[in-house]
Amino acid sequence: MLRLERYRSNIARFCFHYQQARYEHHKTVLAIRREDVSVWERRAPLAPRHVRELTSEGVKVLVQPSNRRAIHDKDYVKAGAIIQEDISESSLIVGVKRPPDAKLIPKKTYAFFSHTIKAQEANMGLLDEILEKEIRLIDYEKMVDQKGLRVVAFGQWAGVAGMINILHGLGLRFLALGHHTPFMHIGMAHNYRNSSQAIQAVRDAGYEIALGLMPKSIGPLTFVFTGTGNVSKGAQEVINELPCEFVEPHELKEASETGDPRKVYGTVLSRHHHLVKKNKGLYDPQEYDLYPELYTSRFNTDIAPYTTCLINGIYWDPQTPRLLNRQDAQRLLAPVKSPENEKVTEGCPVLPHKFLAICDISADTGGSIEFMTECTTIDMPFCMYDADQHFTHDSVEGSGILICSIDNLPAQLPIEATEYFGDRLFPYIWEMLLSDASVLFEKQEGFSPVVRDAVIASNGALTKKYEYIQKLREVRENKKYTGHKNVGMFI
Numbered sequence: 001m002l003r004l005e006r007y008r009s010n011i012a013r014f015c016f017h018y019q020q021a022r023y024e025h026h027k028t029v030l031a032i033r034r035e036d037v038s039v040w041e042r043r044a045p046l047a048p049r050h051v052r053e054l055t056s057e058g059v060k061v062l063v064q065p066s067n068r069r070a071i072h073d074k075d076y077v078k079a080g081a082i083i084q085e086d087i088s089e090s091s092l093i094v095g096v097k098r099p100p101d102a103k104l105i106p107k108k109t110y111a112f113f114s115h116t117i118k119a120q121e122a123n124m125g126l127l128d129e130i131l132e133k134e135i136r137l138i139d140y141e142k143m144v145d146q147k148g149l150r151v152v153a154f155g156q157w158a159g160v161a162g163m164i165n166i167l168h169g170l171g172l173r174f175l176a177l178g179h180h181t182p183f184m185h186i187g188m189a190h191n192y193r194n195s196s197q198a199i200q201a202v203r204d205a206g207y208e209i210a211l212g213l214m215p216k217s218i219g220p221l222t223f224v225f226t227g228t229g230n231v232s233k234g235a236q237e238v239i240n241e242l243p244c245e246f247v248e249p250h251e252l253k254e255a256s257e258t259g260d261p262r263k264v265y266g267t268v269l270s271r272h273h274h275l276v277k278k279n280k281g282l283y284d285p286q287e288y289d290l291y292p293e294l295y296t297s298r299f300n301t302d303i304a305p306y307t308t309c310l311i312n313g314i315y316w317d318p319q320t321p322r323l324l325n326r327q328d329a330q331r332l333l334a335p336v337k338s339p340e341n342e343k344v345t346e347g348c349p350v351l352p353h354k355f356l357a358i359c360d361i362s363a364d365t366g367g368s369i370e371f372m373t374e375c376t377t378i379d380m381p382f383c384m385y386d387a388d389q390h391f392t393h394d395s396v397e398g399s400g401i402l403i404c405s406i407d408n409l410p411a412q413l414p415i416e417a418t419e420y421f422g423d424r425l426f427p428y429i430w431e432m433l434l435s436d437a438s439v440l441f442e443k444q445e446g447f448s449p450v451v452r453d454a455v456i457a458s459n460g461a462l463t464k465k466y467e468y469i470q471k472l473r474e475v476r477e478n479k480k481y482t483g484h485k486n487v488g489m490f491i
Contacts, residue, residue, distance in 0.1 A: 031090035034064035042070040042414035046422045048079035055080030070414035106133035109435040119472035134460040136437040142454040154410035157417040159234025161189040161409040166359035172396040182208035190412035206242035220259030231313030256306040274299040297321040300328040309357040316367035325370040329387035363407035375407045
């Protein structure tokens with residue numbers, strides 16, 4: 001009911017700006033573009049029920065046809081949308097991921113995840129095309145509230161899918177190490193029709209764990225969740241379907257050594273649990289926000305040695321401390337000694353080391369996990385990182401740390417992810433429909449700070465807030481030039 005009232009409030013505000021009523025209203029056209037960059041991308045930015053809200057208010061909605069989209073075209077037709085290939089009539093075009101450069105239509109307003117705000121080299125060609133075609137780009141990633149928290153995101157479903165995947169991966173890794181575990185009956189997230197089916201598989205595994213069917217020689221399992229946002233919460237929702245006991249970070253050591261094997265243990269790591277000043281001072285949240293370079297992380301010494309699986313969902317900035325680097329990984333992979341009173345046989349081996357796996361949901365290459373330098377994919381979800389050889393191979397066998405770092409996790413649960421995302425985007429659609437890409441951005445009316453501050457480019461130029469992107473590009477190009485010049489000195 002509250003959501004409906006909020007929608008009605010937005011509708012009223014929209015109608016206020018369009019006082020020419022129904023005739024002008026029908027000239028307002030929104031398009032949902034077809035996702036065509038990844039074969040796994042089956043999501044959409046809006047679900048049929050969101051489209052129905054729009055069409056019932058006179059907004060014309062075009063949907064590009066797609067057999068890959070998880071929600072059938074006919075469901076959008078029932079909601080009042082028109083299925084057609086040509087979307088050039090629309091003023092606002094929404095998608096999930098970036099369109100191919102050649103398919104960008106000049107002087108339109110687009111909204112999607114552009115992955116350009118860090119001057120990511122792979123997407124600078126896209127940005128150049130947007131500037132050349134005088135497109136107004138609204139980036140969902142920069143739609144944030146007054147606290148800087150993202151208001152339009154798939155975060156929860158990334159956490160849910162990531163946690164299901166890593167439980168599946170642990171089943172495979174344990175098997176490679178000589179252990180059959182209940183995790184073998186959990187599949188990859190996309191193998192289930194919906195999250196309810198996946199959760200039932202996790203519950204079934206939890207039932208077997210509670211019956212004591214985990215091999216005793218592998219010891220208690222511990223899961224560490226970084227961050228307290230939607231990603232972490234989504235992952236925690238899944239593990240709570242196991243017989244999981246959450247402990248404080250300082251209790252993790254005891255749980256990992258003497259815990260009940262009929263349970264698994266979890267802990268949620270916030271900044272104050274592992275960040276300290278380099279000069280031995282205590283963590284100060286205000287100071288850290290301003291000067292993160294003054295701090296270092298003790299995760300590698302205080303938490304990681306007692307961790308079976310790390311679920312990483314924190315945003316990383318180059319100025320902030322890393323959780324783990326290569327040297328840390330080498331120490332964590334050092335063989336552990338078996339307790340003297342524990343009988344070890346060839347058929348019932350102990351684990352080679354406590355730290356087994358990382359599910360890096362942040363998928364930030366070279367970020368908080370320094371040695372995660374390339375994302376895995378839904379097709380090839382796991383790799384092994386051998387810290388001694390500083391080498392990654394596509395397998396669950398051999399020595400190393402199992403890594404899952406898929407960067408489009410919500411695509412594995414596309415229908416629920418679309419509904420969730422659309423609920424968060426929809427309240428802003430009304431003001432986004434006001435956007436006229438031919439009007440100077442500074443003169444555009446009707447935008448709230450959430451939408452206005454998410455406009456990366458307009459009228460053939462970066463907006464003032466994002467002019468730094470060009471400077472980042474110039475710095476990178478200068479480094480390349482300097483590097484080539486220095487190489488030439490040794491030829």
